[in-house]
Amino acid sequence: MAGRDYLRRVLIGGNKAKPTFEQLIDELVKPLVLLNGRVRSIPPLEQRMNITGAKVLVVGAGGAARAAVFGLKDRGAEVWVFNRTPGPAQRLAKQARARFASKGNLKKMQFDVIVHATPVGMGNGKGPPALDAKDMNARYLFEMVYRPAETRLVKQAIAKGMHIIPGAEMFVHQGARQFEIWTGKPAPLDEMMNVVQRALA
Numbered sequence: 001m002a003g004r005d006y007l008r009r010v011l012i013g014g015n016k017a018k019p020t021f022e023q024l025i026d027e028l029v030k031p032l033v034l035l036n037g038r039v040r041s042i043p044p045l046e047q048r049m050n051i052t053g054a055k056v057l058v059v060g061a062g063g064a065a066r067a068a069v070f071g072l073k074d075r076g077a078e079v080w081v082f083n084r085t086p087g088p089a090q091r092l093a094k095q096a097r098a099r100f101a102s103k104g105n106l107k108k109m110q111f112d113v114i115v116h117a118t119p120v121g122m123g124n125g126k127g128p129p130a131l132d133a134k135d136m137n138a139r140y141l142f143e144m145v146y147r148p149a150e151t152r153l154v155k156q157a158i159a160k161g162m163h164i165i166p167g168a169e170m171f172v173h174q175g176a177r178q179f180e181i182w183t184g185k186p187a188p189l190d191e192m193m194n195v196v197q198r199a200l201a
Helices: 002-012 021-032 063-074 086-096 152-159 167-183 189-200
Strands: 055-059 078-082 111-116 138-143 163-165
Touching: 055 063, 063 078, 063 086, 063 111, 078 086, 138 152, 152 163, 167 189
Parallel strands: 055 078, 055 111, 111 138, 138 163
Antiparallel strands: none
16 A cells, blocks of 8 residues: 555655656656665666666666666666767767767667657657657667657557567656665555556556
């Protein structure tokens, strides 16, 4: 019951003002970050692959992308950063000692996973996806956007035969870590996932 109540508060909210995508991701990532700024774990990816040596494209250059880039680099992944506006992606790549991916090179590149870490597609957004279908060459798409469950980017990935790691899964794992820190008890992951799926349906 405690897990349900916790996630309801996060999803439905006790505050009148809705958090932005970046604010929400920042709050979810905080419990996973150690004092030295490193990320403790990335469960949705670690359950599916060995991150060490994996080729990963992170799409975005904000707070969510930054957490993903540094977390992946810390685990030995080869990381490229792409953003529609190149400047922020170039700066993030330099800070993290990752690589910058230009729009012109994407269609020629192959990755193990693409991590989408921008708010594009969140809610009722009708803008174009953050990546064109021809530029999505990977085994997995890790979609951080959790509402709707099937964004246009996810639909593109499915059409290309990619495996999907949904945003709801990240939401639950990181929410579970918060729950464990605050309560000192194991998080009921299955129960929490059911709550999230019903709330986002």
